[in-house]
Amino acid sequence: MPILEGQGVTKYFGGLAAVSHVDFHVDQGEILGLIGPNGAGKTTLFNLISGAIPFKSGGIRFKGQKLNGLKPYQICRRGVARTFQETKIFADMPVFQNVLMAAFFGTPTRISGADAAREVTQALEFVGLSAMNETPVQDLTLVNQKRVEVARALATKPELLLLDELMAGLNSTEISEAMELVTKIRDDGITIFMVEHVMKAIMGICERIMVLHHGEKIAEGTCQEIACNKTVIEVYLGEEAHAGS
Amino acid sequence: MNIATFASKRFLVPVVLVLIVVLLATAPLYTALGTIPLMTTILMYIILAVSWTMFSGPTGYISLASAAFFGCGIYASALLFERGAALLPLPAVIVMGGLAASCFAIIVGLATLRLRGIYFTMFSFGLLELARRLFQYYEFYVTGVRGRYVGNVDGNTVYYIMLAILVATLLTVYFIRRSRLGLAMQGIGKNEEAAAHMGVNTTKVKVLTFALSAFFMGATGAIVATRWLYVDPTIAFNLNYSFLPLLMAIVGGVGQPYGPVVGGFAFAYLRHVLQSKTPYYFMLVFGAIMVLVILFLPGGLASLIERGRHRLGGLMSKLWKGDQAEQHADT
Numbered sequence: 190m191p192i193l194e195g196q197g198v199t200k201y202f203g204g205l206a207a208v209s210h211v212d213f214h215v216d217q218g219e220i221l222g223l224i225g226p227n228g229a230g231k232t233t234l235f236n237l238i239s240g241a242i243p244f245k246s247g248g249i250r251f252k253g254q255k256l257n258g259l260k261p262y263q264i265c266r267r268g269v270a271r272t273f274q275e276t277k278i279f280a281d282m283p284v285f286q287n288v289l290m291a292a293f294f295g296t297p298t299r300i301s302g303a304d305a306a307r308e309v310t311q312a313l314e315f316v317g318l319s320a321m322n323e324t325p326v327q328d329l330t331l332v333n334q335k336r337v338e339v340a341r342a343l344a345t346k347p348e349l350l351l352l353d354e355l356m357a358g359l360n361s362t363e364i365s366e367a368m369e370l371v372t373k374i375r376d377d378g379i380t381i382f383m384v385e386h387v388m389k390a391i392m393g394i395c396e397r398i399m400v401l402h403h404g405e406k407i408a409e410g411t412c413q414e415i416a417c418n419k420t421v422i423e424v425y426l427g428e429e430a431h432a433g434s
Numbered sequence: 435m436n437i438a439t440f441a442s443k444r445f446l447v448p449v450v451l452v453l454i455v456v457l458l459a460t461a462p463l464y465t466a467l468g469t470i471p472l473m474t475t476i477l478m479y480i481i482l483a484v485s486w487t488m489f490s491g492p493t494g495y496i497s498l499a500s501a502a503f504f505g506c507g508i509y510a511s512a513l514l515f516e517r518g519a520a521l522l523p524l525p526a527v528i529v530m531g532g533l534a535a536s537c538f539a540i541i542v543g544l545a546t547l548r549l550r551g552i553y554f555t556m557f558s559f560g561l562l563e564l565a566r567r568l569f570q571y572y573e574f575y576v577t578g579v580r581g582r583y584v585g586n587v588d589g590n591t592v593y594y595i596m597l598a599i600l601v602a603t604l605l606t607v608y609f610i611r612r613s614r615l616g617l618a619m620q621g622i623g624k625n626e627e628a629a630a631h632m633g634v635n636t637t638k639v640k641v642l643t644f645a646l647s648a649f650f651m652g653a654t655g656a657i658v659a660t661r662w663l664y665v666d667p668t669i670a671f672n673l674n675y676s677f678l679p680l681l682m683a684i685v686g687g688v689g690q691p692y693g694p695v696v697g698g699f700a701f702a703y704l705r706h707v708l709q710s711k712t713p714y715y716f717m718l719v720f721g722a723i724m725v726l727v728i729l730f731l732p733g734g735l736a737s738l739i740e741r742g743r744h745r746l747g748g749l750m751s752k753l754w755k756g757d758q759a760e761q762h763a764d765t
Binding site for chain 1: 620
């Protein structure tokens with residue numbers, strides 16, 4: 190059963206179609222990968238889902254309810270959390286405070302300070318940052334800053350998590366750890382929709398993959414199908430193969 | 435009790451604060467003639483600096499609308515006086531002044547707080563002109579007067595009301611800092627987009643705190659009007675009151691809650707001293723001080739105090755440890 194559905198989602202920036210007539214769906218409990226060359230509209234699609242950018246044509250439904258026209262905070266409270274490609278952290282605030290904000294505001298019901306603190310502790314433990322409660326986030330390494338972003342998203346108690354290039358800039362050990370973390374989040378019952386450039390990660394953990402190119406969806410299917418898809422190889426993998434040779 | 439713990443924030447700060455308030459509250463009983471009006475002025479500047487920082491400090495939205503809110507309070511007060519007598523009890527006039535400013539802040543906040551950075555600052559600056567022109571139009575075409583006489587209120591009463599507003603402002607700042615509202619404001623200041631995606635209703639938080647900070651500016655304006663006796667739109671909506679809160683807050687330092695208090699005090703006192711001696715050089719000297727503070731003390735005067743306090747704390751704990759060591763040696 191799809192938890193998130195999009196129909197004819199279209200967004201123009203001036204005359205440029207950043208996302209053009211994209212139909213998609215994310216099934217409950219799956220990990221869906223979203224790939225495509227730079228400028229394909231991946232992050233724009235995430236921005237449309239999370240309410241960062243308003244759009245007029247097309248519709249996005251989460252658990253059957255329309256998300257169009259809702260503000261980011263309302264979408265977050267309904268259970269859609271996200272991380273950002275460029276980490277958007279509260280740099281000089283301690284790790285704990287960063288996550289605390291999400292725990293306080295991210296859920297539809299008001300929670301007590303003690304409950305919020307418990308949520309934060311849990312989320313930090315989950316991502317493996319318990320030891321760094323008091324550290325200002327700007328003093329963390331990139332991988333740990335990304336962990337803070339994930340903990341922050343988890344503290345809002347989401348049902349669907351949008352991960353925007355979580356693995357970008359990480360080394361191969363960190364990528365394996367991040368892959369484990371993503372699988373662990375899914376096993377916890379949270380559906381995952383992720384944009385990723387790291388093919389190893391995408392092929393390793395996604396059940397399905399969707400490919401965008403110039404704002405249009407050009408393919409969708411299992412990892413196997415996508416890896417063999419001619420169009421995809423041409424526009425995406427082909428470029429990489431070419432660059433690699 | 436350990437002397438170092440005693441010197442720490444937890445015990446010392448509340449005790450000192452209560453002491454200061456008591457001293458200020460009893461000031462009319464023992465101070466020399468002419469001190470109370472000066473202190474009233476100083477309190478006014480401090481309130482303006484603190485209430486400006488209440489909103490603009492954590493959120494990073496630099497507002498130049500202070501004079502508009504201050505003026506709203508002044509004018510509300512002027513309208514509530516008739517032939518030198520207040521139509522409402524004085525505290526009610528003050529609250530009305532605050533509410534007038536708050537309402538204005540809510541209306542313009544909803545329209546302008548979607549602007550960011552310099553655009554918001556410019557727009558907030560324009561508000562002052564808008565408010566002034568509106569009142570000028572109203573007075574000229576509707577009521578047919580140029581200005582209004584406001585009733586005279588006893589100097590000590592003005593002083594007490596000013597002190598009460600300051601205490602209320604500082605308590606509000608304290609509770610906001612400790613509350614989730616304060617956390618949300620900080621989030622907005624550090625990364626508004628991230629805060630919004632974490633469930634913070636950024637518009638609500640911004641408009642609410644903008645209105646709250648306007649309330650205290652308006653309340654101050656309402657009581658100040660009774661000192662000025664005569665008010666017209668040009669007097670009420672004075673450009674200076676848009677820039678001064680910002681300057682005082684920067685000189686004092688916005689990082690510490692008492693920064694604007696220090697800045698407001700320093701400004702008002704300097705103004706008093708310099709203006710009576712060298713009326714033409716006052717702004718020059720204050721400008722030079724500001725440049726020096728910005729160059730050498732980016733954290734404001736408050737950072738200087740913080741440094742001193744750390745040293746004092748270190749010294750005290752050293753002494754205490756030395757004491758203990760001696761005791762151990764004796765036994």
